[in-house]
Amino acid sequence: MQRLDEAHANQQFLERWRQGETLHVDGITFASGRVVLLSTATVSEHGEPKCVASPLADSTIASVLSRNPDAWVAITPMTATLDWEPEVRICCGEGAMGNEGFIAATSADLRTPIWVLFSTCSNPFTELRRAGADILADAGYDQTWRIPFANPERFTIVNGGPMANDPRTLARPIRAALAGGGQLTDAERAGVENGSDALLDGFISIERDQGLSTVDAICATMALLQSVMEKEPVAGGVLMARLYPIASRECHHEVCDAIELWLDQVRSRHLANLIRQLASDPTDADLARRYDEWARRIEGRT
Numbered sequence: 001m002q003r004l005d006e007a008h009a010n011q012q013f014l015e016r017w018r019q020g021e022t023l024h025v026d027g028i029t030f031a032s033g034r035v036v037l038l039s040t041a042t043v044s045e046h047g048e049p050k051c052v053a054s055p056l057a058d059s060t061i062a063s064v065l066s067r068n069p070d071a072w073v074a075i076t077p078m079t080a081t082l083d084w085e086p087e088v089r090i091c092c093g094e095g096a097m098g099n100e101g102f103i104a105a106t107s108a109d110l111r112t113p114i115w116v117l118f119s120t121c122s123n124p125f126t127e128l129r130r131a132g133a134d135i136l137a138d139a140g141y142d143q144t145w146r147i148p149f150a151n152p153e154r155f156t157i158v159n160g161g162p163m164a165n166d167p168r169t170l171a172r173p174i175r176a177a178l179a180g181g182g183q184l185t186d187a188e189r190a191g192v193e194n195g196s197d198a199l200l201d202g203f204i205s206i207e208r209d210q211g212l213s214t215v216d217a218i219c220a221t222m223a224l225l226q227s228v229m230e231k232e233p234v235a236g237g238v239l240m241a242r243l244y245p246i247a248s249r250e251c252h253h254e255v256c257d258a259i260e261l262w263l264d265q266v267r268s269r270h271l272a273n274l275i276r277q278l279a280s281d282p283t284d285a286d287l288a289r290r291y292d293e294w295a296r297r298i299e300g301r302t
Contacts, residue, residue: 006033009062014112016072022102022116024073024095025064026053028152030115035059036153040121042099042141045159050141051121055153073118075102081110082128082135084149088114090135094124101125103137105149115152117145131167134196146170148196151280156195168209170195171202178228184235192235193274200242218247222255229262237263237271241278241294245287263294272299 010033013023023029026038039056042049064071074096082090084105091110092103101122105114123140130136135147147155158169170191177188184192192199200221207217221243229236240259247255263275272295279291 004062004066006060006062009033009060009065012065013061017113017116018111020074020076021072022075022104022113022118023061023064024071024118026118026120027059028115028117029061029113031113033061035061035064038119040119042121048141050159051119051123051139051143051157053119053121053155053157073100075118077110078124078126080126080128082130083108084130084135090128090149092125092128092137095120099123099140101139103128103135103145103147105135105152117147117152117155132197132201134198146196146198151277154194154196154277156191167198167202168205169202171199171206174199175203175206175224178224178232178235181227181231183231189232189235193238197242200239200246203239204246215250215252218243218250218252218255222247222258226258226262229266233266234268234271234274237266237268237298238274238278241275241291244290245284263298266298267301269299269302272296272302 010031013029013031016022023035025035026040028036037056037059038053040051040053043052075093077091077093080092084090087108088105089108089110090103090105092101094101095118100120101124102116102118103125104116106112125137125139127138128135133148133150135149137145137147139145142159144158145155146158174188174191177184203221204214204217207220208214212220225236225240225243240262244256244259275291275298276295279288279295
């Protein structure tokens, strides 16, 4: 096996993209050369086929091409695109086979990829919408992929068509489990730890559905999280960290101060790592610095 030069491999990725191709692996390929390989499968749920996918391992474009120089696949973009930032656009489409699909973040002219997610199990991605910092991409099997733009490997797949786009759908089962006073299941805990800001949006929306103002809904959500810190300190802590910028935007300083106090009591290297992941989002430098400081303080107590 001949090892490829990484710069040459990364340039191939750019050139192949401009020729209408991308790396033919289940994974997320970044322009930097990083590849997050995905474990994907089509399974049956209640007699209906569904795509399941999750991050598997880290690799590089050079490593993939060293083992298979022909690991490229033709892609066909759909007409649907999504303007993300002045210089960034999201596009989607299908691969060479009917079961394949892709989503890509690119330059505004679509010629330079930032990252490309490719799946052999998703079916084509056909529609794109924005939900805060997340991309919503409709695929086959009546599923929607929710992909954080800044950390696409933290995607989730939601079943259920239009309701999949409602943050309440994500939040309702986890909120019910927390409110019940018991411990979360492994799946619910993973949903909290690997979820996005949409989860907190859902919590607050559920409170507002009961007639509360936004500020009171934030208070009610904080009260719920405080009540679970003894049994679920990691889940409660990461949700508090996500609640902080929402409370800050509403100038709810009491909730912000309470979050700081609670996180100053937790001893968990795992929570520190999760909060450090939040700090990797470059869209708010001040918030990223705060998250990083919390992570260092929590880690220092372990």
